[in-house]
Amino acid sequence: MEHIPSTETTEAQAARPGRKRYADVPLAEKLAVITAWLEEHKAERIVSLNLTEQGGFTDVLLVLTAGSMRHAQSLADGVAALCHERNYEYLRVEGYEAGQWILVDLNDIVINIFLEPVRELFRLEALWGQPPARAAGEAVPAAPATGSGGESPV
Numbered sequence: 001m002e003h004i005p006s007t008e009t010t011e012a013q014a015a016r017p018g019r020k021r022y023a024d025v026p027l028a029e030k031l032a033v034i035t036a037w038l039e040e041h042k043a044e045r046i047v048s049l050n051l052t053e054q055g056g057f058t059d060v061l062l063v064l065t066a067g068s069m070r071h072a073q074s075l076a077d078g079v080a081a082l083c084h085e086r087n088y089e090y091l092r093v094e095g096y097e098a099g100q101w102i103l104v105d106l107n108d109i110v111i112n113i114f115l116e117p118v119r120e121l122f123r124l125e126a127l128w129g130q131p132p133a134r135a136a137g138e139a140v141p142a143a144p145a146t147g148s149g150g151e152s153p154v
Contacts, residue, residue, distance in 0.1 A: 022087055027060065030108070030109065034109065035062070037082050042067065043066065043113070044066070045065045045119075046063075049063065051128065060110070061110050062109060062111045063119070063124050065115070065119055066113050072114075073096060073102065075102075076102045080093065089106055089107045090104075101114050101122070
């Protein structure tokens with residue numbers, strides 16, 4: 001006797017999503033929410049770098065300073081909780097155990113949480129062209145135009 005599978009969905013199948021769905025939020029709004037949360041939780045020297053036309057691996061790079069290793073870990077934990085609460089995409093975290101430089105990857109936003117000496121050592125802002133710091137809620141800054149005849153930022 002041949003078994004013919006039922007075409008009806010069971011409760012277990014209905015409860016199991018086939019694919020993760022994330023909130024469809026504009027990048028500028030998501031960035032403003034995350035930046036405001038970081039400011040509320042005492043992150044310092046928050047800089048937003050627009051990489052939409054430069055890197056390809058992410059749209060925005062956030063660079064910020066934490067006061068201590070525990071503070072850096074707390075900020076990383078808080079961003080993870082915020083992403084879960086708001087259904088933002090959250091890929092992974094790197095460097096959490098060491099706590100000197102914690103990278104939180106949200107796909108379209110990559111957050112770099114540094115202790116001050118490590119931030120000064122790597123100087124990511126200089127590597128990517130150092131646009132000015134962005135205030136919370138401000139629109140994502142436009143990528144700098146590239147062309148001949150301009151002075152080097154170095």
